[in-house]
Amino acid sequence: MKTDKSPIFTNHALEKMKAWGLSETAVLDALLKGTEEPAGFGGHWNSVRNYNGYEIGVNYDRKPDGRFVIVSVWMRGRR
Numbered sequence: 001m002k003t004d005k006s007p008i009f010t011n012h013a014l015e016k017m018k019a020w021g022l023s024e025t026a027v028l029d030a031l032l033k034g035t036e037e038p039a040g041f042g043g044h045w046n047s048v049r050n051y052n053g054y055e056i057g058v059n060y061d062r063k064p065d066g067r068f069v070i071v072s073v074w075m076r077g078r079r
Contacts, residue, residue, distance in 0.1 A: 007031070007068040020075045022056065027073050030056035044071055053077065 007028065009017075017027060034049035039059055048057045059072040 005065065005067045007070055008063075009070045010072075013070045013072050016073045020073065022073060022075060026056060027058055027070065030073075031058045031060060031068060031070065034058065 009024070013027075016022075017024070030049035031047045034047035034056075037046050037048070039046045044059050044061045046057055046059050048055055054075055054077050057074045057076075058070060061069045061071060063069060
């Protein structure tokens with residue numbers, strides 16, 4: 001991401017990234033280029049990006065200064 005305001009990754013998101021074997025680059029790609037939708041809880045948002053045979057989802061919020069706070073991530077096979 002080419003800004004001076006780097007995204008914030010929560011500890012939970014970092015744990016999920018490690019468990020799924022996802023890099024920061026892959027998560028940011030899904031965040032910035034995915035389809036945005038309201039999350040089902042907490043006023044957060046989801047961004048989901050489809051790749052060949054799988055998808056990556058990012059649950060996030062935004063701070064008043066515009067920085068992303070990445071709350072959680074997941075990966076699953078496409079249905």
